[in-house]
Amino acid sequence: MTEPRNRVVQVARFGGPDELEVVDAPMPTAGPGEVRVRVLASSVVYTDVTIRRHLYPQTMHLRPPFVLGYDVVGEIDQLGDGVRGFQIGDRVADMTVVGSNAAYRTLRADDLTRVPASVDAAEAATLILSWTTAYQLLHRAARVQRGQRVLVQGAAGAVGQALLTLGRMAGLELWGTARSEHTGLVRELGATPIDYQSEDFTRVLPGGFDVIYDGVGEDGYRRSFAALAHGGLLCAYGYSASVEAQRRIFTILMWIARLYLWRWLPGGRRARFYSINAMRARHPAWFREDLEHLFELLATGAIRPRIAKRISFEEVAEAHRRLEAGSLEGKIVLCPDLGSRLDQTPPERRPDTSVHSSSAAALGAPTPISRAP
Numbered sequence: 001m002t003e004p005r006n007r008v009v010q011v012a013r014f015g016g017p018d019e020l021e022v023v024d025a026p027m028p029t030a031g032p033g034e035v036r037v038r039v040l041a042s043s044v045v046y047t048d049v050t051i052r053r054h055l056y057p058q059t060m061h062l063r064p065p066f067v068l069g070y071d072v073v074g075e076i077d078q079l080g081d082g083v084r085g086f087q088i089g090d091r092v093a094d095m096t097v098v099g100s101n102a103a104y105r106t107l108r109a110d111d112l113t114r115v116p117a118s119v120d121a122a123e124a125a126t127l128i129l130s131w132t133t134a135y136q137l138l139h140r141a142a143r144v145q146r147g148q149r150v151l152v153q154g155a156a157g158a159v160g161q162a163l164l165t166l167g168r169m170a171g172l173e174l175w176g177t178a179r180s181e182h183t184g185l186v187r188e189l190g191a192t193p194i195d196y197q198s199e200d201f202t203r204v205l206p207g208g209f210d211v212i213y214d215g216v217g218e219d220g221y222r223r224s225f226a227a228l229a230h231g232g233l234l235c236a237y238g239y240s241a242s243v244e245a246q247r248r249i250f251t252i253l254m255w256i257a258r259l260y261l262w263r264w265l266p267g268g269r270r271a272r273f274y275s276i277n278a279m280r281a282r283h284p285a286w287f288r289e290d291l292e293h294l295f296e297l298l299a300t301g302a303i304r305p306r307i308a309k310r311i312s313f314e315e316v317a318e319a320h321r322r323l324e325a326g327s328l329e330g331k332i333v334l335c336p337d338l339g340s341r342l343d344q345t346p347p348e349r350r351p352d353t354s355v356h357s358s359s360a361a362a363l364g365a366p367t368p369i370s371r372a373p
């Protein structure tokens with residue numbers, strides 16, 4: 001009898017999307033205090049690109065091959081010794097940073113958040129990294145107040161869309177930078193769009209913004225800081241412009257460190273860098289509380305995250321290419337059993353795997369990347 005195997009997406013070497021491969025790995029077993037889940041959904045996000053390019057501080061210690069996958073929604077199929085309060089079949093979520101672009105994985109029971117049975121697994125997965133980041137940026141890092149004037153850089157991105165949606169619910173006055181083709185989306189999410197390719201966001205609001213969220217980090221965050229009002233706060237949380245330009249990690253870390261020196265400049269403005277991992281390490285209860293709150297909002301229909309496409313293992317490398325090319329209008333989610341489920345389901349009853357954004361249509365045909373035998 002052949003041993004059961006686990007399908008995973010791994011980084012074979014640091015570098016471009018061609019360095020990803022789909023392989024069959026040994027099936028993991030739940031150790032003491034752990035559960036094993038059958039993965040229902042795991043996001044494919046820009047942070048995976050940063051990790052794959054070896055520019056992510058929290059994973060600098062990893063050496064290939066290792067499995068990608070920042071978050072997971074799964075169904076428990078094995079309980080390790082000493083696990084209490086969970087049963088086989090329970091749906092749970094965790095933020096794992098790596099390792100969840102897989103068919104099965106093990107998780108520490110203490111880290112799990114329950115996922116309501118009524119919600120879609122892929123939509124739930126989009127909340128774990130991007131929406132929890134947005135929620136904490138608003139309510140933990142900046143503690144925003146109703147009526148504040150807030151600028152969101154990269155407003156059409158995964159975190160950007162969540163910031164606008166949750167910011168609107170918090171009663172903020174919002175502006176969002178995006179390329180011109182996304183101005184409709186930014187307006188729909190309740191913000192005034194600023195076309196970053198033709199407009200200067202530093203001139204839009206003469207008095208400056210109360211809070212600016214910047215996950216792009218063009219010019220080392222200088223212009224975002226310059227666009228703040230007196231006493232305003234810049235919350236930097238990403239540096240995709242530096243990843244794109246393939247800057248060195250040392251330069252990126254210097255820019256982040258410099259944010260903390262700007263508080264000594266005249267004008268009473270402050271800047272800080274938010275990291276979801278640092279905040280989870282300091283306040284693990286906040287992470288679970290905030291994610292549970294977001295699952296509730298999803299279950300009641302108060303929020304509806306956009307999914308650009310649900311993909312199978314074979315489409316992950318192409319998904320990375322699309323993330324790097326930009327212009328997506330929603331998240332890409334790996335649904336491991338998509339292929340097999342589609343094979344078994346009559347066409348008229350197949351789940352919606354359509355591309356909701358025309359710009360994501362290029363994801364269409366799966367690219368054969370598997371180097372597994």
Ligand SMILES: NC(=O)c1ccc[n+]([C@@H]2O[C@H](COP(=O)([O-])OP(=O)(O)OC[C@H]3O[C@@H](n4cnc5c(N)ncnc54)[C@H](OP(=O)(O)O)[C@@H]3O)[C@@H](O)[C@H]2O)c1
Nearest residue numbers: 046047154156157158159215237238239240275276326327
């Ligand atoms: N610190 C944390 O805890 C944390 C948590 C989550 C994410 N992140 C990081 O935050 C960043 C954003 O994440 P994400 O998942 O939202 O990425 P994403 O979905 O790729 O979104 C990034 C957005 O930025 C836009 N953009 C690119 N250049 C821009 C510019 N010059 N001005 C304004 N917008 C621009 C892109 O638009 P186009 O379509 O025009 O390219 C895209 O819509 C990433 O670097 C990610 O690693 C950090």
